[in-house]
Amino acid sequence: xxxxxxxxxxxxxxxxxxxxxxxxxxxxxxxxxxxxxxxxxxxxxxxxxxxxxxxxxxxxxxxxxxxxxxxxxxxxxxxxxxxxxxxxxxxxxxxxxxxxxxxxxxxxxxxxxxxxxxxxxxxxxxxxxxxxxxxxxxxxxxxxxxxxxxxxxxxxxxxxxxxxxxxxxxxxxxxxxxxxxxxxxxxxxxxxxxxxxxxxxxxxxxxxxxxxxxxxxxxxxxxxxxxxxxxxxxxxxxxxxxxxxxx
Amino acid sequence: xxxxxxxxxxxxxxxxxxxxxxxxxxxxxxxxxxxxxxxxxxxxxxxxxxxxxxxxxxxxxxxxxxxxxxxxxxxxxxxxxxxxxxxxxxxxxxxxxxxxxxxxxxxxxxxxxxxxxxxxxxxxxxxxxxxxxxxxxxxxxxxxxxxxxxxxxxxxxxxxxxxxxxxxxxxxxxxxxxxxxxxxxxxxxxxxxxxxxxxxxxxxxxxxxxxxxxxxxxxxxxxxxxxxxxxxxxxxxxxxxxxxxxxxxxxxxxxxxxxxxxxxxxxxxxxxxxxxxxxxxxxxxxxxxxxxxxxxxxxxxxxxxxxxxxxxxxxxxxxxxxxxxxxxxxxxxxxxxxxxxxxxxxxxxxxxxxxxxxxxxxxxxxxxxxxxxxxxxxxxxxxxxxxxxxxxxxxxxxxxxxxxxxxxxxxxxxxxxxxxxxxxxxxxxxxxxxxxxxxxxxxxxxxxxxxxxxxx
Numbered sequence: 001x002x003x004x005x006x007x008x009x010x011x012x013x014x015x016x017x018x019x020x021x022x023x024x025x026x027x028x029x030x031x032x033x034x035x036x037x038x039x040x041x042x043x044x045x046x047x048x049x050x051x052x053x054x055x056x057x058x059x060x061x062x063x064x065x066x067x068x069x070x071x072x073x074x075x076x077x078x079x080x081x082x083x084x085x086x087x088x089x090x091x092x093x094x095x096x097x098x099x100x101x102x103x104x105x106x107x108x109x110x111x112x113x114x115x116x117x118x119x120x121x122x123x124x125x126x127x128x129x130x131x132x133x134x135x136x137x138x139x140x141x142x143x144x145x146x147x148x149x150x151x152x153x154x155x156x157x158x159x160x161x162x163x164x165x166x167x168x169x170x171x172x173x174x175x176x177x178x179x180x181x182x183x184x185x186x187x188x189x190x191x192x193x194x195x196x197x198x199x200x201x202x203x204x205x206x207x208x209x210x211x212x213x214x215x216x217x218x219x220x221x222x223x224x225x226x227x228x229x230x231x232x233x234x235x236x237x238x239x240x241x242x243x244x245x246x247x
Numbered sequence: 248x249x250x251x252x253x254x255x256x257x258x259x260x261x262x263x264x265x266x267x268x269x270x271x272x273x274x275x276x277x278x279x280x281x282x283x284x285x286x287x288x289x290x291x292x293x294x295x296x297x298x299x300x301x302x303x304x305x306x307x308x309x310x311x312x313x314x315x316x317x318x319x320x321x322x323x324x325x326x327x328x329x330x331x332x333x334x335x336x337x338x339x340x341x342x343x344x345x346x347x348x349x350x351x352x353x354x355x356x357x358x359x360x361x362x363x364x365x366x367x368x369x370x371x372x373x374x375x376x377x378x379x380x381x382x383x384x385x386x387x388x389x390x391x392x393x394x395x396x397x398x399x400x401x402x403x404x405x406x407x408x409x410x411x412x413x414x415x416x417x418x419x420x421x422x423x424x425x426x427x428x429x430x431x432x433x434x435x436x437x438x439x440x441x442x443x444x445x446x447x448x449x450x451x452x453x454x455x456x457x458x459x460x461x462x463x464x465x466x467x468x469x470x471x472x473x474x475x476x477x478x479x480x481x482x483x484x485x486x487x488x489x490x491x492x493x494x495x496x497x498x499x500x501x502x503x504x505x506x507x508x509x510x511x512x513x514x515x516x517x518x519x520x521x522x523x524x525x526x527x528x529x530x531x532x533x534x535x536x537x538x539x540x541x542x543x544x545x546x547x548x549x550x551x552x553x554x555x556x557x558x559x560x561x562x563x564x565x566x567x568x569x570x571x572x573x574x575x576x577x578x579x580x581x582x583x584x585x586x587x588x589x590x591x592x593x594x595x596x597x598x599x600x601x602x603x604x605x606x607x608x609x610x611x612x613x614x615x616x617x618x619x620x621x622x623x624x625x626x627x628x629x630x631x632x633x634x635x636x637x638x639x640x641x642x643x644x645x646x647x648x649x650x651x652x653x654x655x656x657x658x659x660x661x662x663x664x665x666x667x668x669x670x671x672x673x674x675x676x677x678x679x680x681x682x683x684x685x686x687x688x689x690x691x692x693x694x695x696x697x698x699x700x701x702x703x
Contacts, residue, residue, distance in 0.1 A: 009651070012655070013655045013659060014684045014686065016687050016693075016694050017687075023699075033702075035695050035699070038648040040645045040646070040651040043645065046638045046641060046642050048599060048618070048621070051625050051635060051638035051639065053626075054641070057645075057646035061645075061648070086618075133598065133600035133601055134599075134601075137604070144601075146557065147289060148282050148286075149289060172272070174602075176559045180597070180599065181598075183599075184677065186251060186595060186634075187250070187251045188251070190254045192679075192681065194560075220681065222682070223682045224681050226681075226682035227681055
C-alpha cells in the first residue's frame with residue numbers, strides 16, 4: 001500500500017517538525033510513504049471565507065497530486081474534512097471521487113486502516129486533548145457531547161497506548177477553541193476570548209501539554225499561551241505518538 | 248453594525264462576558280442531562296426532522312387542511328403575507344372589539360413583525376406578560392435570546408429596572424422578591440386587559456387546533472380572562488397530525504431548558520363560551536425561504552434556542568451583537584434570507600464548529616447553511632471587496648506550487664528577520680493578543696528533499 005502524505009501549507013511553512021513526526025510515525029508503523037513535491041493546500045481558507053470558487057484551482061492541484069496513491073494521510077482533521085465535504089466544487093471525475101473517498105486524518109488512518117493496537121511511544125506528562133471540531137464533528141473521529149450516543153475518541157484511544165502518559169479531562173470536553181480559519185482575524189475579539197477560555201480550562205485541570213490532531217487550533221492556542229505566559233505547552237498528537245524519549 | 252464590532256464591545260466587559268457564557272453553558276449542561284434520560288433521543292430527532300421535511304414538501308395542502316378544520320371549530324382564520332398585513336389584522340380585530348389594552352404572551356413572530364410599537368402608535372396599551380419580556384419591555388429593548396429574552400441582564404439590573412418603572416425600593420436584587428413584585432404588577436394587567444395575544448408553537452392540521460408551550464402560565468391566564476384571543480402563527484409551524492405532537496413536545500423543552508416538558512402545554516381547539524379566537528397565519532418571507540433548496544431546512548426550527556446556548560460565539564458575544572431579531576446560529580441562517588446586505592456579517596460570526604447542528608432537535612444542518620450563505624453572499628458581492636480580493640490572490644498563490652513556495656520563503660524571511668514593530672502593529676490582527684509561531688529555517692518540503700532523497 002502506497003501512502004500519499006499531505007502536509008498542510010501552514011504545517012509545511014511553520015511547523016515542519018509536525019510533518020517530520022507524522023512521516024516518521026507512519027514509517028515506524030511499517031508504511032510506504034510518498035510525499036508529492038508539488039503539493040500546496042487543500043483550498044479551505046478560500047472556501048470558509050465564502051470564496052470557494054477561488055479554491056477550485058488549488059483543489060484541482062490537490063487531486064492531481066494525490067490521485068495515484070492508495071491512501072492519502074494528513075495530520076489534520078480540518079483539511080481532510082474539507083477535501084471530503086467540499087470537493088463538490090470540482091467536477092466529480094473518477095480521480096476527484098477517489099481522492100475524496102481515500103483521504104484519512106492521521107489517527108483515523110492508524111485506528112481504522114492499520115488497526116494498530118499498540119504503539120511504541122513514551123510520554124510521561126499530563127496531557128490534555130483538544131478535540132478539533134472538524135475532526136470531531138466533521139469526520140466523526142470522536143463522539144460529540146451534544147449527542148446521546150456512546151462515547152469514543154480515536155485520538156484518545158491512541159494516546160492511551162503511550163507509556164507514562166496521564167490524560168487530563170477538561171470541563172468542556174469538545175468546545176471549540178476559536179481558531180476558525182479567517183475567523184481568527186475577522187472576529188479577533190471572540191476568537192481570542194474563546195482561546196483564552198480554552199487554555200484556562202486545560203491549565204485549571206492540570207495539563208502540562210495540550211495536544212490535538214490539528215495544528216491550526218494549536219497555533220492559535222500557542223499564540224495566546226506565549227502572550228499570556230501560561231504554564232503549558234502545545235504539541236501535535238503525532239509528536240507524542242512518535243516520542244520515545246523519557247523525561 | 249458588523250457582528251465582529253458589536254462582539255468586541257460586548258467582550259470588553261470581561262466579567263459580564265464570563266457570566267453570560269457560564270449562564271448559557273449551564274443551560275446547555277442541563278439540557279445534556281435531560282436528553283440522556285431519553286434512550287431514543289437520536290431516533291426522536293430523526294423522526295422530528297422527517298416530519299418537518301414532510302411538512303415543508305406538503306405545506307400548501309396541510310395549511311389548507313389546518314384552516315378548514317380551524318374554521319369548523321369556530322376559529323376566525325386570517326392570512327398575512329407580510330408583517331404589515333399581520334399588524335393590520337391585529338389592529339382591525341382589536342378595533343372591532345373596542346380593545347384598549349392587550350396582554351401578550353411570548354411570541355417571536357410578533358417581535359419579527361414589530362407589532363408592539365405599531366399598536367402603541369395606534370393607541371393600544373400592550374403588556375408583555377412573560378417575565379423576561381416584561382423586563383425588557385420596560386427597558387425598551389428587544390429580546391437578546393429567543394427563549395431567555397433577558398439573559399443579558401443581571402438580577403441587580405432587573406431590580407434597578409423595577410425601581411425605575413414600578414417604583415420599588417432601590418437595591419432589591421433577590422430573584423424571589425422581584426418575581427413576586429412582577430407577579431402582583433402583572434395580575435392587575437391581566438384583570439384589566441380586554442384581549443390576549445399568544446404565539447403558536449404547533450398548528451395541528453388534522454384537528455385545526457394549536458398548541459402554545461410556556462413555563463409561566465401567562466398564556467392561559469391571559470386567554471382565560473379575555474373575551475378576545477388573537478394567536479399569530481408562522482406558516483412553518485404546522486404539524487400533520489395530533490399524534491405527531493408528542494415527538495416535538497418531548498424534544499422542545501429538553502432542548503430549550505433541560506425540562507422534561509414545559510410547565511404549561513396549552514391546547515386550543517375551540518373558543519370558550521362568550522369568547523372569540525382569531526388566528527393569523529403569517530408568511531413574511533417564509534415561502535421565499537421554502538423555495539431556496541439549500542436553506543429550506545431552516546424552516547424546521549421549533550425555536551428551542553439550544554443552538555444559542557451551545558454556540559461558543561453567541562455565549563461570548565451576546566444576542567445584541569447579531570443584527571437580526573433572532574440571534575445566534577439559527578438567526579444567522581434566517582437573517583440573510585430576510586435582508587442579505589444588512590445581515591451579511593452574520594453567517595461569518597461562526598467558527599463552523601458544528602455544535603449547533605449536533606444539538607438541534609430537528610437536525611437542521613445549521614453550520615452547512617452558514618457555509619452556503621458565505622458562498623452566496625460573496626457571490627452576490629454583499630461582502631467586503633478587499634476580502635474578496637485577498638481570497639482571489641490567495642487562490643492564485645496556492646494553485647501554483649512555485650509561487651506558493653516563493654511566498655512561503657518570503658513570509659518566513661520577513662517574520663524571521665523583521666524587528667517586532669514591523670510585525671506586531673495595527674495591521675496584524677492575529678498579533679493583537681497572540682504571538683505568531685516562531686519561524687523555522689526550513690519548510691517540511693526542504694527537510695524532506697534533504698532527508699528522504701531516496702524517495703524523490
